[in-house]
Amino acid sequence: MAFATSQVVRGFSSSAVRNVVIKNVTIIGGGQMGAGIAQVAASTGHSVTLVDTSDDILKKSIKTIEGSLKRVVKKKFADKPEAGEEFIKKVVQNVSTSTDVESAVQSSDLVVEAIVENLKIKQDLFTLPQHTIFASNTSSLSISDIASSTSRQDRFGGLHFFNPVPMMKLVEVIGTPATSQETLDSLLNFSKVLRKTPVSCKDTFGFVVNRLLVPCIMEAIRLYERGDASKEDIDIAMKLGAGHPMGPLELADYIGLDIINSDPNNPLFNSSDLLNKLVAEGKLGRKTGEGFFKY
Numbered sequence: 001m002a003f004a005t006s007q008v009v010r011g012f013s014s015s016a017v018r019n020v021v022i023k024n025v026t027i028i029g030g031g032q033m034g035a036g037i038a039q040v041a042a043s044t045g046h047s048v049t050l051v052d053t054s055d056d057i058l059k060k061s062i063k064t065i066e067g068s069l070k071r072v073v074k075k076k077f078a079d080k081p082e083a084g085e086e087f088i089k090k091v092v093q094n095v096s097t098s099t100d101v102e103s104a105v106q107s108s109d110l111v112v113e114a115i116v117e118n119l120k121i122k123q124d125l126f127t128l129p130q131h132t133i134f135a136s137n138t139s140s141l142s143i144s145d146i147a148s149s150t151s152r153q154d155r156f157g158g159l160h161f162f163n164p165v166p167m168m169k170l171v172e173v174i175g176t177p178a179t180s181q182e183t184l185d186s187l188l189n190f191s192k193v194l195r196k197t198p199v200s201c202k203d204t205f206g207f208v209v210n211r212l213l214v215p216c217i218m219e220a221i222r223l224y225e226r227g228d229a230s231k232e233d234i235d236i237a238m239k240l241g242a243g244h245p246m247g248p249l250e251l252a253d254y255i256g257l258d259i260i261n262s263d264p265n266n267p268l269f270n271s272s273d274l275l276n277k278l279v280a281e282g283k284l285g286r287k288t289g290e291g292f293f294k295y
């Protein structure tokens with residue numbers, strides 16, 4: 001770990017900021033988000049350790065990364081296929097895998113948690129060296145609640161990526177009242193090093209994007225549930241009428257239906273019987289082969 005002076009970032013202190021230079025990154029959770037974050041970090045020269053619960057899952061994660069890299073190089077190295085192959089090799093070499101979280105975090109400057117969306121399981125994760133910054137990629141849990149199980153809340157923040165990580169340019173950087181300025185600056189700077197655009201947000205339900213996007217998805221589900229329009233027509237309407245790249249039901253399947261959390265205290269986020277039924281049946285969207293649509 002080293003310190004560097006970086007550019008002033010919108011929304012943060014106006015004097016030159018000190019941030020931790022992040023070189024070694026551990027990503028915990030090798031699912032669709034963890035694999036994507038690992039890919040982007042490895043592609044920008046970081047040394048990445050990807051952690052999950054079994055070697056079989058990790059093998060799948062590496063396959064996902066390789067598949068996504070092939071799509072990236074098809075465009076980036078369109079005229080130079082050999083350079084593209086070399087790039088893929090280099091990126092994959094930057095990623096090592098582990099099922100032992102305690103040893104994986106030992107030399108990390110930053111740990112990004114991208115495991116299942118469950119508060120208790122997330123809280124149980126921490127056995128981190130003192131200097132390490134910990135960031136959660138949670139979609140809808142409170143960063144303060146996740147951080148509450150540690151005594152190192154100054155080095156704890158939210159780093160919220162979007163799916164598919166290699167394509168989506170945004171990262172939301174979330175600070176709690178206890179997050180230090182140095183940690184926030186480090187997370188903002190890290191996002192820029194990944195060639196993403198960071199925005200900062202307080203630790204408020206859904207942060208910015210999901211606060212606006214999830215009510216739209218939930219309302220689309222209710223529209224379909226009431227029989228007001230077919231699922232196909234709802235998606236066509238939002239693609240052609242609002243210019244969205246995916247319709248809300250296709251997007252829900254893409255995100256994963258288990259990830260779309262509700263909040264009983266907010267009518268905009270009220271759950272739906274249909275969504276709950278699909279999740280209970282294990283129809284979680286693209287990743288399980290069926291959600292609102294079949295894949």
Ligand SMILES: CC(=O)CC(=O)SCCNC(=O)CCNC(=O)[C@H](O)C(C)(C)COP(=O)(O)OP(=O)(O)OC[C@H]1O[C@@H](n2cnc3c(N)ncnc32)[C@H](O)[C@@H]1OP(=O)(O)O
Nearest residue numbers: 068069071072139161162163164166167210245246255259
């Ligand atoms: C839930 C949360 O907490 C937060 C969230 O993530 S909310 C969800 C946010 N994400 C979105 O809203 C995604 C909306 N959808 C999109 O932007 C686009 O549909 C998309 C970028 C995913 C795909 O683009 P598309 O034009 O619709 O489809 P598609 O033809 O498959 O892809 C176009 C190109 O994108 C690239 N691409 C898509 N997915 C990729 C991936 N996983 N890795 C690398 N490249 C990818 C490829 O270059 C692809 O070209 P090829 O087909 O030649 O490989």
Ligand SMILES: NC(=O)C1=CN([C@@H]2O[C@H](COP(=O)(O)OP(=O)(O)OC[C@H]3O[C@@H](n4cnc5c(N)ncnc54)[C@H](O)[C@@H]3O)[C@@H](O)[C@H]2O)C=CC1
Nearest residue numbers: 029030031032033052053114115116117137138139163255
């Ligand atoms: N799917 C999406 O569009 C987005 C999801 N997120 C958030 O990212 C996180 C992960 O989501 P996905 O990648 O979609 O889920 P996923 O289900 O694809 O992957 C989760 C991975 O975590 C692993 N895991 C579970 N418990 C673990 C533990 N204790 N230690 C190590 N690994 C463990 C699982 O084996 C699985 O591989 C969630 O918090 C979610 O809210 C954030 C942005 C977008």
